[in-house]
Amino acid sequence: MEFKELPPVKEQLMKCVRCGKCRSVCPVFAEIGNETVAPRGHVFMVQMLRDGTVAPEQKVYDHLTNCLMCETCSINCPSGIDIHELNAAARSYIYEHNPSLAKDLIFDTMWTNPAYLKNAVRMAWGAQASGAQSLGRKLGLTKLLPGDLPKAEKILTGIPFRSARKQVPAVSPARGEKKYTVGYFLGCATDLLNPEVAKATIDVLTRNGCEVIIPADMKCCGLPHIANGKMKTAQQLAIENLKAFRQYDLDYIVTDCASCSSALAAKNMALLLGETEHRDEARAFAAKVMDLTYFLIHILDVRPPANAQAPKVRVTYHDPCHLANAQGITDEPRELLRRIPGVELVEMTDANRCCGGSGTFSITHYDLSMQILDKKMDNIEAADADLIATCCPSCMMQLRHGVSRRGLQNDLVHPVQLLSQAYQMSKGSEMKAAL
Secondary structure (H helix, E strand, C coil): CHHCCCCHHHHHHCCCCCCHHHHHHHHHHHCCHHHHHHHHHHHHHHHHHHCCCCCCHHHHHHHHHCCCCCCHHHCCCCCCHHHHHHHHHHHHHHHHCCCCCCCCCCCHHHHCHHHHHHHHHHHHHHHHHEEEHHHHHCHHHHHHHHHHHHHHHHHCCCCCCCCCCCCCCEEECCCCCCEEEEEEECCHHHHHHHHHHHHHHHHHHHHCCCCCCCCCCCCCCCHHHCCCHHHHHHHHHHHHHHHHHHCCCCCCEEEEEEEEEHHHHHHHHHHHHHCCCCCHHHHHHHHHEEEEHHHHHCCCCCCCCCCCCCEEEEEECCCHHHHHHHHCCCCCHHHHHHCCCCCECCCCCCCCCCCCCCCHHHHHHHHHHHHHHHHHHHHHHHHHHCEEEECHHHHHHHHHHHHHHCCCCCCCHHHHHHHHHHHHHHCCCCCCCCC
């Protein structure tokens, strides 16, 4: 479909009344203070692209990438404009006129092939394990990397040797009476960087009567591609994921990653496939997709064992933008934490303020990302908690980097990890002896 005919561009541009409400809530505008980076400025830019006032040039793309895609502007827009969708559509349109071999290799070749992506992460693990990464920094070799990578490579630390897929079975039967058959959308970051979250997810689901299936042919959710102007690739990934999951008779599809559940939800699937022959299947697929914490609270109504021998721990919670803004899910992670024995939930100020990570944004805009992160870290420090919990691997990576930069001792966890630990530490648990 042509750029001008895309629903966000065709139906939403004229809704903007120039009120400026979006400027008051935008994390990027708060740091730069220039109208060109304000959401309203991006709306103007998309309109000029549509009307041919400006050409689809790289410098226009660069202006539009000063945006976290955090959707804060969209949920606060009085006119109901999906500004992030306009921005994504414009990036894709401009990229088609300014293709990049490097981006094609990363997003069309490596990031669409799980084996290639796994090998790339394995190479990064090798660089860390062998000391090559540290040596490269000391010798100044990392400065030869393009763009912001000389700074941003420090964010990716603690890469595990084995991915989640290497540690968990494709099918995990329910323990006791089976209640549901659940498809587990195991996102790239959870699989390759946070396998302990995947193991905790399967542990909790199977304990609560769920058979858990991880489709072998599942691909990336496509959100990184949307953010980087690769809308057509994201569409193809969505189609392949429909195919991967359709072979199973699933009651629900759950994911522990806020970005994945946002990408697979009805709104984004409609953006990608709403004007295609896959529209009806995409709608049916999205109807089964659910964030893990929402599923645990509203469907399973999990009740952790009260006799768990869990130590007292103060936990503060950070709202991922793709969970709080994109899906309106804020209460469920907190309710889950409150139900876990030993956990004291300590709210930080502005818990729903973006951490500045936003997937690849912290890599392409490192300095700006760190400015936004610093404000988040101020609030985390003030909360004086032992642990920082969040439901997004990208946020976990960004906040872990923030902890490191400040020399703090806080660890990052997904709420499901604490829940799994509570089960394992309960009296009579079959797993207690393994601890």
